Amino acid sequence: MPTPHRTSLAEIIDAGRSLLESAGLSGLTMQAVADRVGVRAPSLYKRVSNRRELIALVAEATVRDLGDRLDAAVDGEPDPRAALAALAREARSFARERPVAFGLVFAPGVDVDLDPESLARASATVVRLAGELAGEERALDAARTVTAWLNGFVGMELSGAFRLGGEVDRAFEFGIDTLTGALARGT
Structure with a gap:
């Protein structure tokens, strides 16, 4: 038995x-x-x-968790600019809570197999909001721009690369406002 x-x-x-x-x-x-x-x-x-599958399973769980949190952050917010700002804040919060997992999913050079369906589901909200701001034909381009800015900002923040003083939180809010405004003007 x-x-x-x-x-x-x-x-x-x-x-x-x-x-x-x-x-x-x-x-x-x-x-x-x-x-x-x-x-x-x-x-x-x-x-x-094997270990490679274990890492992939951990990364998949991270992607699902992040996607769920992003969806919840924008739930009920009718204004796409405000919703995208809430999404960015939640992603930043997630990265601060789980910096290694965030890096596993977003850092360059990390070789991990992620299920395309999980990625699409986790990305759906940012793509939808980006499309509402920049137009459906530019939705993926706009979502990639938001994701790249967010990942770059958070990556620098987590690594302590903002060394010129000033308020990082204020800079983050400035970035969100500037980015969402630029996307909205692009329509």
């Missing part, structure tokens, strides 16, 4: 997400996850075939 599974895939992914933030990508190992969920490492292979 086979031994029962002592952990679930959801528990493995949750442990992986926690380890990612506390130990970085190099600390996200099958052994570390096994220790966290209280099983021996070989037991994980019943649910996850």
Whole structure:
């Protein structure tokens, strides 16, 4: 009779997400996850075939979580400029709470397989709002511009690269206002 599974895939992914933030990508190992969920490492292979799949599952969970939070941040906001600003603030908040996971999904040079459907779902709100501001024919271009600015700003903030003084929060709000205004004027 086979031994029962002592952990679930959801528990493995949750442990992986926690380890990612506390130990970085190099600390996200099958052994570390096994220790966290209280099983021996070989037991994980019943649910996850290898470390690469584990990293992909953690990244997928991150993308879904971020997408859900972005959707919730704009829920009920009829003004696309205000909604896009709320979305940007929520993405920044997410990045501050989960900087390593944010980097896993957005940093250049990180080789992780992400499901195209998950990415499309997580991106749907920013694409929709960008289309409302810049026009449907430019929706993807505008969404990419917003995402690039946001990722660049947050990346610099998280790495401590804003060294000239001044208020970073004020600069962020200036960026949101300028970007959403420019997109709206482009229609």
